[in-house]
Structures are given as C-alpha cells and as structure tokens.
Amino acid sequence: MTEPLAVRELAAALDAADPLAAKRAEFDLDPAVAYFDGNSLGAPPKHVAGRLAAVVREQWGGRLIRSWAEGWWDAPVRVGERIAPLVGAAPGQVVVSDSTSVDLFKTLVAAVRANPGRDEILLDAATFPTDGYVAAQVARLTGHTLRRVPLDELSAAAGERTAVVLANHVDYVSGRLHDMAEGTAAAHRAGALMVWDLCHSVGAVPVRLDGCEVDFAVGCTYKFLNGGPGSPAFVYLARRWQETFDQPLAGWAGHADPFAMEAGYRGAAGVGRARSGTPDMLSLLALDAALDVWDDVDFAVVREKGLALGDFFFRCLDEILPGADVPTPRDHARGHQISVRDPGGEPVMAALHERGVLGDFRPPDVLRFGLAPLYTTYAEVLRAVTTLREVRESLH
Amino acid sequence: MTEPLAVRELAAALDAADPLAAKRAEFDLDPAVAYFDGNSLGAPPKHVAGRLAAVVREQWGGRLIRSWAEGWWDAPVRVGERIAPLVGAAPGQVVVSDSTSVDLFKTLVAAVRANPGRDEILLDAATFPTDGYVAAQVARLTGHTLRRVPLDELSAAAGERTAVVLANHVDYVSGRLHDMAEGTAAAHRAGALMVWDLCHSVGAVPVRLDGCEVDFAVGCTYKFLNGGPGSPAFVYLARRWQETFDQPLAGWAGHADPFAMEAGYRGAAGVGRARSGTPDMLSLLALDAALDVWDDVDFAVVREKGLALGDFFFRCLDEILPGADVPTPRDHARGHQISVRDPGGEPVMAALHERGVLGDFRPPDVLRFGLAPLYTTYAEVLRAVTTLREVRESLH
CATH class of the missing domain: 3.90.1150.10 (Aspartate Aminotransferase, domain 1)
Incomplete structure (x- = not known):
C-alpha cells in the first residue's frame, strides 16, 4: 500500500x-530488516564479536588460569556496577550472575527468610511465566502460600500474612509500566518486602530502585541491554539487606573467601553474596563489551x-x-x-x-x-x- | 639444575x-609456558575464537531473534548429546545448563523428593566446598540432615535413613578416583539414590553412568572439556528418573511448551526438564565448538x-x-x-x-x-x- x-x-x-x-x-x-524484537533479544553492538574473540585469544588463551586473578573473578560485581546507574542504584548493590529464573529463586527465598512469621507470597498474576513457576517452587519449599493477584489489586492485597510481593515492572505482553514507587510503598505498608522483575524495563524506562526503597530486584541483560542471547541476569540487593542476605544457592562464588576452600559457608560481604557458582565469563564479558554503547548516552x-x-x-x-x-x-x-x-x-x-x-x-x-x-x-x-x-x- | x-x-x-x-x-x-592447570581451566582450542565471533556476527547479528528457532533453543540438549558418550550415557540423558552449583541444587532436591520417608543426605567429607554449601541448603530447605563422611566410609554409612548420597568421582585435592560402581551399588543397597559430581573426571577418566546405574550426576565443562572460563555445566538424569524429575529451579526453559506461556508449570519430557532459565548461548556455543577436538579421538x-x-x-x-x-x-x-x-x-x-x-x-x-x-x-x-x-x- x-x-x-x-x-x-x-x-x-x-x-x-x-x-x-x-x-x-x-x-x-x-x-x-526492520528489527522490532530488541525487547526480546537486543541487536549486537558491532564491536562485541571482535572483543569476544580477543577475550578468548588473549585472556583465556594468552593468560590461561591467571586471568581469574586478573579481572575475571571480580567481573560479576564490576559489570554489575555498570548496570547500577541504569536501575537507579548507588554502587555496590548490583551483581551479574546466572539467569533471571535462578536469580528470582535466590531473592525470593532470601526475602521470605528475611521476613519470618508470615506465610504468603503475592504475585502479579500477569507475570512472565517463569516468575510464577519459580515462586511456586519457593512457596512449596518454604511452606508459604502463593497467591496470584491482578496487577491493579496487588497493592490492596498485601496484608499481614504477606512476606513478599513479586511484580513485573513492565508487563511483557501489554508493555504496561507499573508504578514502582506506589507498589513498593504499598508492600512496605503491609510489612512485606518487595521484589521487582525488571526484565522488560531495564534499559527502556527510568528505574529508581534506591529512590523507591525497593528491597530486591532481578533483571535480564539480553533485551534492551543487548548483552547477547541468554546473557547473564543481574540481582539488586539493597544495601540494608546485604549483611543478612541468606540465599539458597549459596555456592562457592558467593563465599567470603572462596579460594580458602572452607568446608562451611560464610557469605561474602556486599552484593557478591548473591553469586552462586563459577561465573560464565565469555557471556559476561560479551555483556561487558555490549554495555559500552551506553557510555556516551x-x-x-x-x-x-x-x-x-x-x-x-x-x-x-x-x-x-x-x-x-x-x-x-x-x-x-x-x-x-x-x-x-x-x-x-x-x-x-x-x-x-x-x-x-x-x-x-x-x-x-x-x-x-x-x-x-x-x-x-x-x-x-x-x-x-x-x-x-x-x-x-x-x-x- | x-x-x-x-x-x-x-x-x-x-x-x-x-x-x-x-x-x-x-x-x-x-x-x-608449560600449562598444568587444564584440570581447572582447559586451554582454548584454536578455532573457538573465530567460531564464537561468527556466532555473534552470523547468528546473533545476522539472524537475530530467528536464531532461537534455528538451533539455539535446543542447543542445551544437543550439546548434552555430545557429552553423553564421554560419561557413558546413552542418548537423551545429558543436558547443558547453568553452573555446577546450581545443577547440584536441582538434582539434590529432586533426589530427596524422589526418595521420600528418609531424612538424611550423605556427603563425601572431602568434597569440593560448593557441593557441601549447596547440600547444606538443600538439607535445610527439605528438612533433611546433612552428614559428612570420609569417602572410604560412605558406602558403609548409607542406611535406612539415607535419601541420597553425593560424592565426587575424582577428589579435587588428591586426584584420587573413587569407585563409581561400588559406591553406587552401596547406596542402592541401602535404598538411597546416588548423585556423582564428575567435575574432575569428565574428559579424564572413563565414566560409566549407565553401566553403574547412577541416578543423577553433574559435571563441569571448563576443565578437561576445555569449554571456556565458567562454561555451563551439565546434568545427567538417568532415563528412569526423567518422567518424575521434580526440580526446584523449574524455570520456563524446562517447561513442556515454553512458548505457550502457560501460567502453570508442566515439566518437559526427557532430560530437558532439568533446564531452568534462558540458556546462556554464547558460552554454550563456545563449548559446542570446543567439543570438536574430541571428534577424532x-x-x-x-x-x-x-x-x-x-x-x-x-x-x-x-x-x-x-x-x-x-x-x-x-x-x-x-x-x-x-x-x-x-x-x-x-x-x-x-x-x-x-x-x-x-x-x-x-x-x-x-x-x-x-x-x-x-x-x-x-x-x-x-x-x-x-x-x-x-x-x-x-x-x-
């Protein structure tokens, strides 16, 4: 036409x-091609392919095991610091690790453990499905009830039984943006903790995690952050929750002294405590490269x-x-x-x-x-x- | 000298x-350099850098979102099939996903759920630390007791309370190889399920998971399989356990019909049920490339x-x-x-x-x-x- x-x-x-x-x-x-799927898989910045090949040749090949001490081990927190400004987080509160599903599991279990004496998890009923699957498993393992509530009713639904509220900042089907300040405040008024899923908002809409006094958040990096297919997700832990963050996927990478090889777990100080196993370095460094496009924006x-x-x-x-x-x-x-x-x-x-x-x-x-x-x-x-x-x- | x-x-x-x-x-x-750390980080096969750059340019850049339907989505199972012969597994029982720590969590919870009426997890006391940290969390969440037993006493220690035994096939400190057939048989005689950590054995020693009637196993791909720093781990689910495999990190990638976006979780048929979130494709395809070196060996x-x-x-x-x-x-x-x-x-x-x-x-x-x-x-x-x-x- x-x-x-x-x-x-x-x-x-x-x-x-x-x-x-x-x-x-x-x-x-x-x-x-007219590409309209950057909300599902961001397009690759041109320099990523070469940067990744150089990581393989120079860091993996050239330095071999020494690279772990030359920047790799700390990369999850370092790259997290690059995402922090995009989600309104002061330094030291964002770490890149695992997938969104896995990170949701960590934060939901930690949230219910941090809010004892309550037996309910409230969930945005229109959620991206994986959040519901994971929340159901968390509820089952911790003896909580999972209640699904339409987004508009979430704030009113939070009550004295509610340990934690999980909601999507931007709805993946409609694209609707939820009010983070209002939703978080409502959860807090009920004595509940608030977990936001930022998958469809990070890199697209202004996010003020600190400003809204959010407790925990997770988000993905392969949509508007262009990190690459299945690039690792991130976790936000508000500083006030870090010291007591008690997560179920307490692997060696979140240990206070991982190379001491202690038999007992002691969580790292700071947001690194949200790490689990050995970080997936090639994908993480592809994301690191991709984030360069934000530097002058x-x-x-x-x-x-x-x-x-x-x-x-x-x-x-x-x-x-x-x-x-x-x-x-x-x-x-x-x-x-x-x-x-x-x-x-x-x-x-x-x-x-x-x-x-x-x-x-x-x-x-x-x-x-x-x-x-x-x-x-x-x-x-x-x-x-x-x-x-x-x-x-x-x-x- | x-x-x-x-x-x-x-x-x-x-x-x-x-x-x-x-x-x-x-x-x-x-x-x-004389490299003696291939048991921690395998060296890169020369073709990996170029193959990975091509994946970024041709699959991510060239095909964009279409690549998910053109091989990416099924890659965790496809690459798992390439590892299967190295661990003595018939097809359809190995999937690549997440880290060893995360995969251990999945399999241990699924194992205790599959063996109800028992309240103990037995652990190789000399284990690589992350296995112990994860097992402790599983015990805590499921109400089990975690008992650490020296490797030589594991077989005798398994008893009527034991739901599952977790042991390392090769000890990461000494390099000692444990007898998989004997250990698995002893666990089974006690009515327990057996989970092996293959991190230090896969690609090094012959592994006969099917032959030893092992129930579940996990292993890493960045040591003797040269998959790259922090490359994704794998899970072995014996076929007889797949239909009932009930795992806690039940994310959308393990769903029977993930793109139907159903609100309720239905686990996929087959080993894909052990998947959780969106697979980390760049690291996975680097591993895929690295596995080529085994083709003619x-x-x-x-x-x-x-x-x-x-x-x-x-x-x-x-x-x-x-x-x-x-x-x-x-x-x-x-x-x-x-x-x-x-x-x-x-x-x-x-x-x-x-x-x-x-x-x-x-x-x-x-x-x-x-x-x-x-x-x-x-x-x-x-x-x-x-x-x-x-x-x-x-x-x-």
Whole structure:
C-alpha cells in the first residue's frame, strides 16, 4: 500500500531530528530488516564479536588460569556496577550472575527468610511465566502460600500474612509500566518486602530502585541491554539487606573467601553474596563489551525517544490501521514496546517476518513490536504498520 | 639444575611415540609456558575464537531473534548429546545448563523428593566446598540432615535413613578416583539414590553412568572439556528418573511448551526438564565448538596417556625430588592430576608461575599439576618437576 504522505514526511522529519541517530551505526543490523524484537533479544553492538574473540585469544588463551586473578573473578560485581546507574542504584548493590529464573529463586527465598512469621507470597498474576513457576517452587519449599493477584489489586492485597510481593515492572505482553514507587510503598505498608522483575524495563524506562526503597530486584541483560542471547541476569540487593542476605544457592562464588576452600559457608560481604557458582565469563564479558554503547548516552534522551517511537507507532496505526486493538497504554505508562492484538495470531507475525519486519508473537493473539531507541528508526515504525496492513489484507 | 639423562631421554621417546602428539597443535598455547592447570581451566582450542565471533556476527547479528528457532533453543540438549558418550550415557540423558552449583541444587532436591520417608543426605567429607554449601541448603530447605563422611566410609554409612548420597568421582585435592560402581551399588543397597559430581573426571577418566546405574550426576565443562572460563555445566538424569524429575529451579526453559506461556508449570519430557532459565548461548556455543577436538579421538587413548603422564611424573619425582609428599595414588586409581604437598605453600606455586610452569595451589599445602592428554607433553612434565626442585632450592 501507499503510505499516507503526512506520516511518511513525519517519519523522515523525526529521523532527521533524532539525537540518537548516529547510534544505529554502532549496531550490526541487516539493512534489509526492520528489527522490532530488541525487547526480546537486543541487536549486537558491532564491536562485541571482535572483543569476544580477543577475550578468548588473549585472556583465556594468552593468560590461561591467571586471568581469574586478573579481572575475571571480580567481573560479576564490576559489570554489575555498570548496570547500577541504569536501575537507579548507588554502587555496590548490583551483581551479574546466572539467569533471571535462578536469580528470582535466590531473592525470593532470601526475602521470605528475611521476613519470618508470615506465610504468603503475592504475585502479579500477569507475570512472565517463569516468575510464577519459580515462586511456586519457593512457596512449596518454604511452606508459604502463593497467591496470584491482578496487577491493579496487588497493592490492596498485601496484608499481614504477606512476606513478599513479586511484580513485573513492565508487563511483557501489554508493555504496561507499573508504578514502582506506589507498589513498593504499598508492600512496605503491609510489612512485606518487595521484589521487582525488571526484565522488560531495564534499559527502556527510568528505574529508581534506591529512590523507591525497593528491597530486591532481578533483571535480564539480553533485551534492551543487548548483552547477547541468554546473557547473564543481574540481582539488586539493597544495601540494608546485604549483611543478612541468606540465599539458597549459596555456592562457592558467593563465599567470603572462596579460594580458602572452607568446608562451611560464610557469605561474602556486599552484593557478591548473591553469586552462586563459577561465573560464565565469555557471556559476561560479551555483556561487558555490549554495555559500552551506553557510555556516551543520556538515558533521558533514550527514554524520550522510546516514548516518541511509541507515540509515532500509535499515529501510524490511527492513520493506516484505525481501530487496531492495542493493549499497550496510549499514555506514557508503558515500556518500549507496542502490542497489537490480531485474531490471525502467529501466522500474521510469520508473514511479517517474511517481509522483513521482525517482531514476535505471544499467545493468545498478541503481536509485539519492541522499540529500541538506540537503533530503531521512525521510518521502520512506519514500515511495520504499513506491512502489518498489507499482511492483514493478504491473509484475511 | 641438570635433568638426569635417563628421564630426559625417556621424555623425548615418550613424546615421539605419543599418538595424541598432533592434538596439541589444535590448542592455543603459549610455547613458553608449560600449562598444568587444564584440570581447572582447559586451554582454548584454536578455532573457538573465530567460531564464537561468527556466532555473534552470523547468528546473533545476522539472524537475530530467528536464531532461537534455528538451533539455539535446543542447543542445551544437543550439546548434552555430545557429552553423553564421554560419561557413558546413552542418548537423551545429558543436558547443558547453568553452573555446577546450581545443577547440584536441582538434582539434590529432586533426589530427596524422589526418595521420600528418609531424612538424611550423605556427603563425601572431602568434597569440593560448593557441593557441601549447596547440600547444606538443600538439607535445610527439605528438612533433611546433612552428614559428612570420609569417602572410604560412605558406602558403609548409607542406611535406612539415607535419601541420597553425593560424592565426587575424582577428589579435587588428591586426584584420587573413587569407585563409581561400588559406591553406587552401596547406596542402592541401602535404598538411597546416588548423585556423582564428575567435575574432575569428565574428559579424564572413563565414566560409566549407565553401566553403574547412577541416578543423577553433574559435571563441569571448563576443565578437561576445555569449554571456556565458567562454561555451563551439565546434568545427567538417568532415563528412569526423567518422567518424575521434580526440580526446584523449574524455570520456563524446562517447561513442556515454553512458548505457550502457560501460567502453570508442566515439566518437559526427557532430560530437558532439568533446564531452568534462558540458556546462556554464547558460552554454550563456545563449548559446542570446543567439543570438536574430541571428534577424532579414541577416549581409551586419552586415558592411557593421562595415566602415562602421571606415571612419568612419579618417575621424575623419584629421580629429581625423591621423598616428595604426594597424596595422589601411585596406582591408577586417580584422575589426570598429580598433587604434591609442599610446606612452602602458595609462594612455591607463585615461583613456579614466574618460571612459566602453571599449576595451581589448594590449601593448606597442595601444589596441583593437571595433566591434559590432548596437549600436555612428557617434556613439560619433566620441566615441571625440574622447576619445582629449582624453586624449592631457591626458597628453602
């Protein structure tokens, strides 16, 4: 179809005025593809492949076992410090380790242990599934009850039985942004601890973990942080909880003196206590390299562009696909994704892929379009909506 | 010092006759260094750096999110199948996932759940520390008692209260090899399940998990399998336990239909049920590449050379450092390492490092020399012992 002239010109004007336009050249992206899945797998910064090969040759090969003492062993905390500013954390509270699922298990068990005399875990009912699976296991092992509550009712649901509340900062299906300050305060008023899952918000929306007095948080690094497929997750432990953090995956890497090989566990001082086994160094150093793209970026500009891309997505829908069923909030209480319900389901997304527009599909009927301000253009947003209309016309 | 002529000539003759001599050229090793820490961090096969860079450029960059459906998602099981022959496992019983510490937690909890009505976990008292830390947490969460028993007494100690026995196949300090068939049979006679930690045996000694009717095992891939620093560990689930495997880190990657995003957990059929979160793909594919070096190798030859390197190490000690205190068994009940006690402790190993002989130190007084048959030479063994004598003479 022909794109309406007004939005085509608007896209060009917005791209021309984009203060992040030069950033796209730092990423390895096929120019034939419009990539809308940075909310699931961020694109690789161009320098990562070479940096990783150099790590293998120079650090692993060249220095061999000596590299553990020359930066590797401390890398989980060092890389955590690079993520801390992106989540509003003062230094010493973020460590990179394991997967989100595993980190959730650690923090949930530690949270219920830190809040004894209560027997309930409250969970955002719309959570990404793994959080629910893990929370159910934690409840089972600790003798707690897991109660799933719609996000809007979480704050009111927290009560005197509630040990901990677990919620997603940005909903993975709708892209809706939850109020971290309000949710955390409500949990605290009930005497509960608050754990936030930041997977869909870190690198996209402003996160103020310290400012909201959050207790614990976990997040993933392979979405908006572009750390690579399955790159290790991170844990935030508020400083006030570190000394007593009592976690179930108490492996040797979290020990106060790991190379003393003591028979008994003594947790490390600081956030390193959230570590478990030997850290996965190649993936961690790929993430370390990928984080370089943030060094010269003002996060406020990133957020502003993410919202502007979303606003323009809505504008294009209004002009090209009026009446589209969009669960993503039109106001700015959202992350960097636009979701469109389509009764055609997964085949619609497959057809978009065939036409070079790469989003993804979430059951039962949601097409997700991630907006990565570091590389997504307004022209691509227009292309996505135009192509979606073409696909709908061809399939229906 | 001057090396005794006989051992110098013997080293040359042994290297000349080494059927694996050509393998060394496949590894990226500084020729000035004699590397004896392949039992802690295996050396990189030369092709890994390039393969990993290609994964970043072609799979992550070129195919982006599509790569998950084009081989990534199934890679943990596919790479597990490559490890299976090295641990005597028929197909479908090994999966690569997480760290050894995390995998131990999964298997121990699943093992005690699979053997109800018993309240004790028995642990090899000389275990690598992380196993003990994790077992203590499992005992605490499941209401079991953790009892630490010297390795030689484990079999007799298993009784009607014992739910599970956890032991190390090769002791990380002494290099001693435990009898897997006998230990497993003793656990089974007592009605207990048997979990083996293979970290120091996989890729070094013959492992017959199926043949010994082992229930569960875990192992690491960054030692003799050369997977890279902190490369992901593996879990062996005997087929008979898979259908009921009930693990605590039940994340979305172990779900029967992960992309259906179901609110309730249903474990996958098969060994994939031991997976937890999103797999760490770059590290996993580095391991995948590294495993290529085993493709054209007869494992019996690897074991034979590992023992011969050890025998030659003893011969050199006898000639050059008679009376050395060696906890490693002189008979062949050992892995591929020789340990030497030295009252000089860690400074002795530091001095060896300065002279280009890279082993490692374990408290209180053990110098460890790993023997990696794919790249260690007999001449290097002679150099290690000669250099050790020089260091001792200079320090004492």
